[in-house]
Amino acid sequence: MDGPGEDASSSVTKNKDACSPLTKGKKKEVKEEEESGLLGLSYKKDENFGEWYSEVVVNGEMIEYYDISGCYILQPWAMSIWEVMQTFFDAEIKKMKIKNCYFPLFESSSGVRQKAKDLNKFAPEEVAWVTKSGDSDLEMPIAIRPTSETVMYPYFSKWIRGHRDLPLRLNQWCNVVRWEFSNPTPFIRKGILPLQPSRRPIERRLYEEFLAVPVIKGEKSEHEKFAGGVYTTTVEAFVPNTGLGVMIMVHGDDKGLVMPPKVASVQVIVIPVPDKDANNQGIFDACAATVKSLEEAGIRAEADYRDNYSPEWKYSHWELKGVPLRIKIGPKDLANNQVRAVQRDNSAQIDDIPMADLTERVKEMLNNIQQNLFDVAKQKRDACIHVVHTWEEFVEALGQKKMILAPWCDEEEVEKDVKARTKGGDMGAAKSLCTPFEQPELPEGTKCFASGKPAKKWTYWGRSY
Amino acid sequence: MDGPGEDASSSVTKNKDACSPLTKGKKKEVKEEEESGLLGLSYKKDENFGEWYSEVVVNGEMIEYYDISGCYILQPWAMSIWEVMQTFFDAEIKKMKIKNCYFPLFESSSGVRQKAKDLNKFAPEEVAWVTKSGDSDLEMPIAIRPTSETVMYPYFSKWIRGHRDLPLRLNQWCNVVRWEFSNPTPFIRKGILPLQPSRRPIERRLYEEFLAVPVIKGEKSEHEKFAGGVYTTTVEAFVPNTGLGVMIMVHGDDKGLVMPPKVASVQVIVIPVPDKDANNQGIFDACAATVKSLEEAGIRAEADYRDNYSPEWKYSHWELKGVPLRIKIGPKDLANNQVRAVQRDNSAQIDDIPMADLTERVKEMLNNIQQNLFDVAKQKRDACIHVVHTWEEFVEALGQKKMILAPWCDEEEVEKDVKARTKGGDMGAAKSLCTPFEQPELPEGTKCFASGKPAKKWTYWGRSY
Numbered sequence: 001m002d003g004p005g006e007d008a009s010s011s012v013t014k015n016k017d018a019c020s021p022l023t024k025g026k027k028k029e030v031k032e033e034e035e036s037g038l039l040g041l042s043y044k045k046d047e048n049f050g051e052w053y054s055e056v057v058v059n060g061e062m063i064e065y066y067d068i069s070g071c072y073i074l075q076p077w078a079m080s081i082w083e084v085m086q087t088f089f090d091a092e093i094k095k096m097k098i099k100n101c102y103f104p105l106f107e108s109s110s111g112v113r114q115k116a117k118d119l120n121k122f123a124p125e126e127v128a129w130v131t132k133s134g135d136s137d138l139e140m141p142i143a144i145r146p147t148s149e150t151v152m153y154p155y156f157s158k159w160i161r162g163h164r165d166l167p168l169r170l171n172q173w174c175n176v177v178r179w180e181f182s183n184p185t186p187f188i189r190k191g192i193l194p195l196q197p198s199r200r201p202i203e204r205r206l207y208e209e210f211l212a213v214p215v216i217k218g219e220k221s222e223h224e225k226f227a228g229g230v231y232t233t234t235v236e237a238f239v240p241n242t243g244l245g246v247m248i249m250v251h252g253d254d255k256g257l258v259m260p261p262k263v264a265s266v267q268v269i270v271i272p273v274p275d276k277d278a279n280n281q282g283i284f285d286a287c288a289a290t291v292k293s294l295e296e297a298g299i300r301a302e303a304d305y306r307d308n309y310s311p312e313w314k315y316s317h318w319e320l321k322g323v324p325l326r327i328k329i330g331p332k333d334l335a336n337n338q339v340r341a342v343q344r345d346n347s348a349q350i351d352d353i354p355m356a357d358l359t360e361r362v363k364e365m366l367n368n369i370q371q372n373l374f375d376v377a378k379q380k381r382d383a384c385i386h387v388v389h390t391w392e393e394f395v396e397a398l399g400q401k402k403m404i405l406a407p408w409c410d411e412e413e414v415e416k417d418v419k420a421r422t423k424g425g426d427m428g429a430a431k432s433l434c435t436p437f438e439q440p441e442l443p444e445g446t447k448c449f450a451s452g453k454p455a456k457k458w459t460y461w462g463r464s465y
Numbered sequence: 466m467d468g469p470g471e472d473a474s475s476s477v478t479k480n481k482d483a484c485s486p487l488t489k490g491k492k493k494e495v496k497e498e499e500e501s502g503l504l505g506l507s508y509k510k511d512e513n514f515g516e517w518y519s520e521v522v523v524n525g526e527m528i529e530y531y532d533i534s535g536c537y538i539l540q541p542w543a544m545s546i547w548e549v550m551q552t553f554f555d556a557e558i559k560k561m562k563i564k565n566c567y568f569p570l571f572e573s574s575s576g577v578r579q580k581a582k583d584l585n586k587f588a589p590e591e592v593a594w595v596t597k598s599g600d601s602d603l604e605m606p607i608a609i610r611p612t613s614e615t616v617m618y619p620y621f622s623k624w625i626r627g628h629r630d631l632p633l634r635l636n637q638w639c640n641v642v643r644w645e646f647s648n649p650t651p652f653i654r655k656g657i658l659p660l661q662p663s664r665r666p667i668e669r670r671l672y673e674e675f676l677a678v679p680v681i682k683g684e685k686s687e688h689e690k691f692a693g694g695v696y697t698t699t700v701e702a703f704v705p706n707t708g709l710g711v712m713i714m715v716h717g718d719d720k721g722l723v724m725p726p727k728v729a730s731v732q733v734i735v736i737p738v739p740d741k742d743a744n745n746q747g748i749f750d751a752c753a754a755t756v757k758s759l760e761e762a763g764i765r766a767e768a769d770y771r772d773n774y775s776p777e778w779k780y781s782h783w784e785l786k787g788v789p790l791r792i793k794i795g796p797k798d799l800a801n802n803q804v805r806a807v808q809r810d811n812s813a814q815i816d817d818i819p820m821a822d823l824t825e826r827v828k829e830m831l832n833n834i835q836q837n838l839f840d841v842a843k844q845k846r847d848a849c850i851h852v853v854h855t856w857e858e859f860v861e862a863l864g865q866k867k868m869i870l871a872p873w874c875d876e877e878e879v880e881k882d883v884k885a886r887t888k889g890g891d892m893g894a895a896k897s898l899c900t901p902f903e904q905p906e907l908p909e910g911t912k913c914f915a916s917g918k919p920a921k922k923w924t925y926w927g928r929s930y
Contacts, residue, residue: 134590
């Protein structure tokens with residue numbers, strides 16, 4: 001059975017930024033022989049976000065849906081981003097003398113049931129149970145870990161026998177499994193385990209420097225904090241916390257994915273634009289020389305020499321896949337010893353880059369793209385923040401799906417009450433997201449938006465996903 | 466429930482190389498306050514290989530047994546070796562333009578049952594089945610992948626639509642799960658997926674250059690070749706093919722693990738040897754300076770400053786963990802501005818290394834240790850190879866658990882017949898291991914050891930595990 005992405009692009013719509021007529025909307029339907037077709041998306045980000053997302057991750061070759069509903073294959077295009085991030089994260093934690101370990105995938109039933117209660121991080125019905133090997137029943141069902149902490153904590157207490165064993169600095173890279181009930185499909189999250197607050201600055205850098213996604217640094221409320229922690233700092237991107245997903249959602253557009261250069265496995269795609277009367281071998285050679293120069297300068301570059309696709313098809317293809325910079329070389333460029341470049345993020349075209357300045361200019365453009373993506377995302381994010389002072393303003397902003405900054409009395413009972421009063425309907429109840437470390441001024445006498453008591457801090461609120 | 470390692474060291478035996486009396490054999494029983502105890506192994510490698518192995522991996526802090534029988538935790542000491550190897554392997558395959566992907570952990574039931582038949586790589590009863598989420602039965606049971614190929618092949622045929630999509634070069638790092646029946650415990654193998662023969666030279670380098678384990682390059686027989694492959698080249702270490710396990714088995718001794726320097730997360734351990742009348746702060750400072758110099762030279766070094774363990778305890782501890790080189794600094798060394806070093810592999814001690822020559826000398830010693838480990842392992846391996854010409858010689862050598870090199874007619878029926886005739890008893894039937902690329906001379910008229918027909922090649926044979 002196919003996943004949701006399979007139905008996403010059966011109709012054909014016009015890609016407004018393309019310069020030739022569209023024939024097919026879906027990559028897998030493009031025949032090898034077909035030369036003139038471009039690749040468009042059927043859905044627009046602003047009009048149907050969910051379908052747009054499904055389409056862009058499939059057609060951009062990030063994932064392939066799988067014959068078990070809800071499972072998917074991470075294709076090389078997605079894996080390479082994950083690898084860039086993991087390499088950075090892993091090097092940073094090693095600097096901090098944190099060591100990697102690996103705990104089993106399985107957990108005993110008693111452990112899981114107890115921890116589900118204690119941690120409140122997953123529901124018992126989300127846990128997948130192995131009950132058979134072959135045709136034989138197991139003596140006791142065994143759970144597939146729904147989270148990593150439940151497996152680890154008993155061993156930590158075994159390993160920490162005294163103060164000399166502290167600090168225990170461990171990291172684990174792993175998958176966890178949760179059966180999703182609202183949409184009955186298994187969902188595998190490739191996650192980073194929050195073993196200690198010290199990882200937070202690294203995580204912030206991953207979001208801001210690599211994925212170009214602005215985050216707010218702050219502290220979780222008593223009610224929302226990580227079970228077992230004395231305090232929980234947080235890095236909030238205010239979209240579902242999947243790493244890669246947030247990047248797609250924030251930067252992607254109606255032409256497809258938009259990769260921040262720092263994580264793109266191909267930063268520059270070089271496309272030859274041959275012509276029937278031109279020195280096409282010369283053009284191909286110039287493309288190869290361009291790739292070579294860029295690679296030698298540490299830039300991840302590739303050329304697309306395929307002879308069964310037109311240059312226009314290739315533009316759309318690499319736009320869909322989100323490559324930050326596209327370089328074109330045609331007869332005129334060859335004659336002038338220069339290249340043309342187009343930025344993926346804003347479609348800006350630079351027409352006359354001398355080969356002599358190539359690597360300098362490309363580096364500069366990639367840096368600019370990385371920064372622009374962040375700046376634009378930050379502007380959009382800031383425009384979504386609504387400051388409210390009263391319950392009425394709060395409810396209205398919540399209905400508009402805004403992120404809300406409100407003065408709060410910081411009482412757990414009040415947060416529970418806010419949850420209770422906003423429950424029901426399609427959307428989740430409101431909850432506190434975080435109290436930002438950078439606090440706006442809170443004038444004497446400011447009241448809590450929910451309780452009317454004296455406010456102690458500004459806190460962000462939103463819907464639970 | 467504890468695993469087999471838990472019972473391995475309840476008795477106390479003497480560590481023949483230690484220089485002080487032994488008190489406890491097991492690390493987890495050593496109290497923090499205890500200062501004089503050393504760490505010995507209860508079992509000897511030559512006398513009880515299985516128990517020795519269990520003890521060495523647990524007491525050497527490679528793994529910790531887990532509350533699900535047969536599952537274990539990979540501790541940082543083991544993970545770091547895995548990471549060194551993975552980093553090398555990953556960089557090498559990237560040079561070959563092989564890209565990483567990630568397929569789901571789950572597989573549909575129809576797929577598994579069919580592939581179990583086709584591939585003949587795992588038995589249906591080894592497959593773990595998820596049948597429930599929470600308390601609800603799944604509509605269809607879902608398998609946890611027992612191997613990766615079964616999941617991948619259908620998608621390969623989907624992605625390869627024509628010759629331009631070839632070669633498809635993919636790699637996947639993943640766990641697979643098999644329920645073990647002979648010893649009813651789940652066994653999780655952290656494996657490298659053999660997607661194409663081109664990875665073989667890298668794998669050989671991993672074994673020989675990193676793990677210092679000699680391998681024989683050759684070709685699998687028709688009967689033993691990888692299902693679906695036209696031919697299967699092989700790299701045989703002639704021990705269970707687990708990567709890390711083979712290294713432990715080949716190099717480990719009665720004092721514990723022996724790490725080849727290239728994969729050791731700590732290559733040099735520096736141990737202060739204070740004395741009550743000495744300038745102990747000076748000794749500690751010299752240790753710190755030694756670590757700093759080594760680290761700056763790219764050597765992975767650490768000092769053990771713990772004040773609740775004696776130097777002798779630390780020697781045993783780091784010997785047990787297999788650190789290739791131990792450096793001691795005492796009052797006399799401090800006075801002479803030198804250090805003493807002891808090699809883990811052969812206990813050779815070098816008493817007067819001037820600080821000025823430190824990094825040069827240490828690099829040289831680490832290189833020698835790496836080479837020595839390989840040479841010694843190769844000698845031992847070669848001594849185990851038995852050349853036979855007749856069925857009687859074959860059966861005798863098999864009974865002695867030798868690795869056998871025999872002239873063979875290269876007929877599949879004959880191999881099946883050899884299997885059938887050697888079945889029964891505790892040990893597995895005999896099977897061909899590989900036909901080495903480097904063939905000894907095969908004189909005209911040499912006959913097959915099994916069929917008496919004219920021999921076509923020399924082939925290695927052994928028991929199946």
